[in-house]
Amino acid sequence: MELFLDTANLDEIREALSLGVISGVTTNPTLIAKERVDYKERILKICELVSPGPVSVEVLSQDAEGMYKEAMEYASWAPNVVIKVPVVKEGLKALKLMHAAKIKTNVTLVFSLNQALLAAISGATYASPFVGRLDDVGHDGMELISQIVAVYGLHDFPTKVIAASIRHPLHVVQAASVGAHIATIPFSVLEGMLKHPLTDIGVKRFLDDWQKVKELLEKK
DSSP: OEEEEEOOOHHHHHHHHHHTOOOEEEOOHHHHHHHTSOHHHHHHHHHHHHTTSOEEEEOOOSSHHHHHHHHHHHHHHOTTEEEEEESSHHHHHHHHHHHHTTOOEEEEEEOSHHHHHHHHHTTOSEEEEBHHHHHHTTOOHHHHHHHHHHHHHHTTOOOEEEEBSOOSHHHHHHHHHTTOSEEEEOHHHHHHHHOOHHHHHHHHHHHHHHHHHHHHHHHO
16 A cells, blocks of 8 residues: 655655655645645645655636646646546546546545546546545445445456545554555654554663663773
8 A cells, every 4th residue: 555645745745755655645725725835836846856656736626627727737737746626527527538638637525435436437547535524424434445445446447546534543554454555644644653652662772771781881
């Protein structure tokens, strides 16, 4: 399973890339708005940092023609741009056009198996079920991931499943366990994946023991 970083913050991206475990980035207008920066300039910089890894950029128009026009523009910015399209009627119309133009796409805001099926049949490169948001309203988000992975495999769809709206490290473990191709995670979750109290205790013990050895050697 691959890990993408869900952010528009350059410092977080640089730090995550330095760990060697991130292979792509997903963004959205909300994340970029938080950074208070120019939309295009920030996308271009992220694409440069992550290249050749994919960077998902979301369309803002509400009609198919507008979505397609934006997709053509965004795709021209960098070769690793992936267009995020909401799974709505106009989004599917735009997706058909993007697929014909060989533009890579990420169908977002997926909350049902039916929506995931429509995304795959329409030729989406990626489909993004939102795990955390489903959990928030009393549904089992990870069960949906499991269903989509199984159906995509059964019918040999090339569309990859991105487990999105990840809230904590356990979500990542669960997504990996049910066969999600990718999990896109906030930087805080990436940091949480690294942490375990026994690791911290072990490192401290090794350092304390080594200090004792050094002190003994210095007395000789």
